[in-house]
Amino acid sequence: MSSIKPGETPSAPASARTARPQSPYFYRFKLGDADVSVVTDGPLELGDASSNFVGVSEEEVRRMLARHYLPTDDVVLEQNVPVVEIGGKTVLFETGMGEVKIFGPRTGQLQKSLRAAGIDPASVDAVVLSHAHIDHAGGVCAPDGTPLFPNAQIYISERDFIDWTDESRLSSPFGNQVEVARKNLLPVRDRLVFFKDGQEFLPGIQAIAAPGHTFGHHCFMVSSAGASFCFLGDLTHHHVLLMEKPLMEFAYDADPKQSAQTRTRLLGMLADQRIPVMSYHFAWPGFGNVGRDGDGFRYFPAPMQLDPL
Ligand SMILES: [Zn+2]
Incomplete structure (x- = not known):
């Protein structure tokens, strides 16, 4: 029998995963008059925490993860994609990794997950x-440039479009990001719509500038019939690390200091106003609330509602 030393965390080895089918990877709930279906592109495997989360000592990162019974050498982030049917439109947030497998073999599931949830990509507006x-x-x-959402307009900030399709940055340390953005955004150039900070650019959906992770990064307030x-x-990648210590930095931030300030300011607003959150990278399905806790924040996952319809 192996024993777990203080600071170590047990985790299920890959061999312990069942070979039988799991429950479907989608989840539905109501938001006012809107229907929300969370689907997935599959989990990102980031590996060792200390190579991704910086600005705090490795020891402290390990301690924080161990306290939450999470492994320190195998950080996994989900890719929770909400599909919101609101005001007569079907709106999908984020599209996942596509065919790129640099964060492990389990990504690239979005099209499959949409089908499992009964959502036709052609129905996405x-x-x-x-x-x-x-x-x-x-x-x-x-990969051949065919749009995977054939009837959709693509909404993004103009700043991010310009920054990440800039050919002169292909040789920079972020070159692979630029390459993928060019392959995905240039073929749909004539369908792009640029939103602005504060703008309600779709019914019930308002853009909120949240710069730092990228300079054009935005969050979105989704509201229907008094619910939001x-x-x-x-804005935050991990339900423990960047919450308990929001000034911690994430390796992929364009401006880590600005990112930390934006995170602290917006999480504070959401906590004070008790506005629920939906997080792309938190544990499935990523829906809950944020509260203030000491110098940082705490994430409170909402119980899943699995009542028969
Ligand atoms: Zn991300």
């Missing part, structure tokens, strides 16, 4: 992107 990184814009087009949630995009 609007694809909304918080920013242009691979795990958000990677599934707009097939804020879709966080990449």
Whole structure:
């Protein structure tokens, strides 16, 4: 029998995963008069925490994860994609990794997950992107440039479109991000719509500038009949690390200091106003609330509602 030392965390080895089918990877709930279906592009495997979350000592990161019974060497982020039927439109937020497998073999499931949830990609009117990184814009087009949401307009900030399709940045450390953004966004150039901070650019959907992770990164307030949630995009990547210590930095931030300030300000607003959140990268399905806790925040996942319809 192996024993777990203090600071270590047990986790189920891959071999313990069942070979039988899991429950379907979609989840539905009501928001006022709107219907929300959360689907997935599958989990991102980031590996060791200390190579992704910086600005706090490795020891402290390990301690925080261990306290939540999470492994320190195998950080996994979900890709929770809400599809919101609102005001006569079907609106999908983020498109996942597409065919790119740099974060493990389990990504690229969005089209399959949509089918499992009974949603035809051709029925999607609007694809909304918080920013242009691979795990958000990677599934707009097939590798041959065919749009995967054939009837949708694509909504993104102009700043992110310009930054991440800039050919001169192909040789920068972010070159692979630029390459994927170009492959996904340039073929749909004539369907792009640029939103602005504060604008209600679709019925019940308002853009909120949240710069730092990228300079054009936005969150979105989704509201229907008096109910709301804020879709966080990449305002925060982890339900423990960037919440308990919101000034911690994430390796993929364009401006980590600005990102931390934006995170602290917006999470504070959401906590104070008790507005529910939907987080792209939190544990499935990523819906809950944020509260203030000491110098940081705490995420309170909402119980899933699995009542028979
Ligand atoms: Zn992301």
